[in-house]
Amino acid sequence: MRIEGFLTNEREPKITSYFLTLNDKNIMLDYGAPIKDSIKLKSIDLIFISHSHLDHIYGLINDCLNLRNDTRIITTTTTKRLILGLLSHGLINTPNIQMKIIRLSKIEELLYDTLYDFTDFKITLYQSGHIFGSAMILLEGEKKIFYTGDINYYPNSKMLSYIIPDNIYADYLIIDGTNVLRNDFKKQSLTHIKKMIETYDKFYINARPEKCVMIAKYLALESNEDKKIYYMGDLEWFLDILIEEGYEPFSNLKIKMDNNNSYKTNNGIYLSSVLFKEYNNDFNIGLHISMNDYISFFSHFNSSVKILLGHFFYKNIDDINLPDYYVLKDGINIV
Ligand SMILES: [Zn+2]
Structure with a gap:
């Protein structure tokens, strides 16, 4: 088993990809940046896309014609339709759009809160509240891994909040947050x-x-x-x-x-x-969760869960009252 942050370099800290090996299958959790190493690219068995923001999908858009034919791509129906819509409406700048639409039309659509048996492991998606169709994933194989993608919590709005059960068991919790912001x-x-x-x-x-x-x-x-x-x-x-x-x-x-x-x-x-x-006015309108929201998010998990942090913009991570955590770095196996 292997888990690594991937292409989360300082120059483009927003870009999100994680590469993990679970039950001998190579899995990408989001695919923000293109992969230059063609052996690595061809080794991918499964790709999970958490949502249709470019910093989570641009690598997939760029590389999809070079993936193996049997590389499975999974996401929600909404996210798939939004990706195809963004492509067909010219909102993603990329060559070979028609060919890419054909390849990405093969994306498999999964429902929230439904257990899927992928032979080597089981998969469940949960709503993350970040944007329409956005999902978190629980992968259950030799170990149980929960990956959040970007998450949002907004009181009194089902649409703008993550939805997960009270008790989730996971060995590893990969938290992805492009913004960890003060509570206000x-x-x-x-x-x-x-x-x-x-x-x-x-x-x-x-x-x-x-x-x-x-x-x-x-x-x-x-x-x-x-x-x-x-x-x-x-x-x-x-x-x-x-x-x-x-x-x-x-x-x-x-x-x-x-x-x-x-x-x-x-x-x-x-x-x-x-x-x-x-x-154009970049409203920092808050599609993410605050520090206090993270604390209540963690309360859904077993206390023994290992927290792996992806990329965080927040400068002083020690200000956050996190339990023990590990920071995922580009290409370094954390397990
Ligand atoms: Zn996002």
Whole structure:
């Protein structure tokens, strides 16, 4: 058995891939960066994709035509559809798009909270709350490994929170967090956005599709203003997938489609992934969990679980009251 952080170098700390060997099978947990070593690339038996953010899938997009034909790729139906949608709508800059769509159409779709028997090990996915379709994975083989991907927790929102059983047994817990932030970070970013709502009668937000929807949902949850929130037409394909997969991107009559290009004349908050480039504002709106949220996350696991940390942006990790942990480094086996 072998577990290593992979290509989580300092130059591009956000990029996420983990490589592990379990019951003699080589498994990638997310695939953020391309793999240059062709022997390693061909050795991969199974790839799990936690969600459709580029820092978790770009390597897969780049390398998928060079994988073995029998390399299995698994994720949720929503994540698969979003990956294919991002490709077919030109939102991922890569050559051979049509060929890649054909290869990635073979991604196997797994449901949340369902035990799958993969012969060499068993697999269960759990909702991580980070973005639509995002999942954590429990792999049960010679050892039990739980990998989080990015996770989110938001009180009173089933959609924006991770969902796991009270008691999970794992030998290793691989925590992946591009942000470990102070407990007040969600409040801070919402205060910032609320201020904008109060200050301007109209404003435009340009962000990636999933972020547009998350921002709209947070605004609808948090704002008491009767200001309307509008999605622009370029988001329609994305919203269609969400609705078909059981999510509700519209809410409380506050969020609507701008079907009449009213953004030119009317007041409101307008969201688009392609228009309003000059208004691009990277809202740190909190798709991640805070330090205190990590502590309550750990309480779902046996106290003997070994915590393996992937890449963390938080500078002073010792500030977090973590149990014993190990930091995963590029290419170094932790087991
Ligand atoms: Zn993410």
